[in-house]
Amino acid sequence: MTMDTLRFFQLLFLACFTSVVMACNDDFISAVGDPGMRRDGLRVAIEAWNQCNEVGEEAVNMGSPRMADCFDVDHSTSSVNLIHKVSEDENRLGLLNDTYGRIKARSYDRYAPKKQLYLGNKCQVKDYPKPWQFWMIMLKSGNMDTLAARCPENGKKSEPFAPESRFPCFGEGWMNMPKMYHNYTGVHGNNTLDANVKSGVVDNSTSYFNVTWQKELGKGSWVFHFYLKTSSKYPWLMLYLRSDATKGFSGGYHYQTRGMSKIVPKSQNFKVKFKLNITQGGGPGSQFYLMDIGSCWKNDGSTLNGNQTLMFSYI
Secondary structure (H helix, E strand, O other), X not given: OOOEEEEEEEOOOOOOOOOOOOOEOOOEOOOEOOHXXXXXXXXXXXXXXXXXXXXXXXXXXXXXXXXEEEEEEEOOOOOOEEEEOOOHHHHOOOOOOOOOOOOOOOOHHHHHHHHHXXXXXXXXXXXXXXOXXXXXXXXXXXXXXXXXXXXXXXXXOOOOXXXXXXXXXXXXXXXXXXXXXXXXXXXXXXXXXXXXXXHOOOOOOOOEEEEEEEOOOXXXXXXXXXXXXXXXXXXXXXXXXXXXXXXXXXXXXXXXXXXXEOOOOOOOOOOOOOOOEEEEOOHHHOOEEEEEEEEEEOOOOOEOOOOOOOOEEEO
């Protein structure tokens, strides 16, 4: 059974901490680097994962599944210029295509998080109390080979178990990384590697995703437009908009991440505000995570040390 889901939203994200004296608009202090998404200079990254929160293997000619779209706006001349922080060659860095650049890693799983740190350094914005890097768009597949026991369970090596309907598995290549094509202010692609990505919107036999973002210079907020379509081979696809921690471990991951949350929420004394306009719903099968706060701390408030068995990961 296929699902065709379209979501369109403008997002305002603020967090309020009672322990912070300094206030914004007399009520709030922002926990994110770009409150309200009002900054003209764009900071967005894109990542893809399998069910294990790993890469497994890169897709052919795609590079490691980490990209970034970051630019500053130059008003020094009569015409407005965009200064891009990340080149398309850098977005395509990877091991399979032998373009690993300065990023040193011997496995696909280790290379991807190191590439994220590399892109974070390219996009980083100085701020108080910490610098920040980018909003994160994440595409994740729920396909999993249960007999191979590739995914850890509660931070420990798992045992093989019989296939279950909640973990789709159609055969060889079931946990593959997607094709991802980035254009400035947009990214699209599919998980069905042998399909024509251009026909993904109308072809019900293939999966497809598309995310675009736009903003009027000097006015309003960035508007993100999300589209996600599953297929019989990929019935469980997840599309996130994340505000990850700017430094340290992030929810569910055992490595350093980069993101937008310069203050990590540690109690229920904060608020999240955003605007969402659903123009075409997917019913109860909709698979979006908006807004996802990807940060990590232990239940006693202490920072995470890599032990994922006693922690609170994300909201």
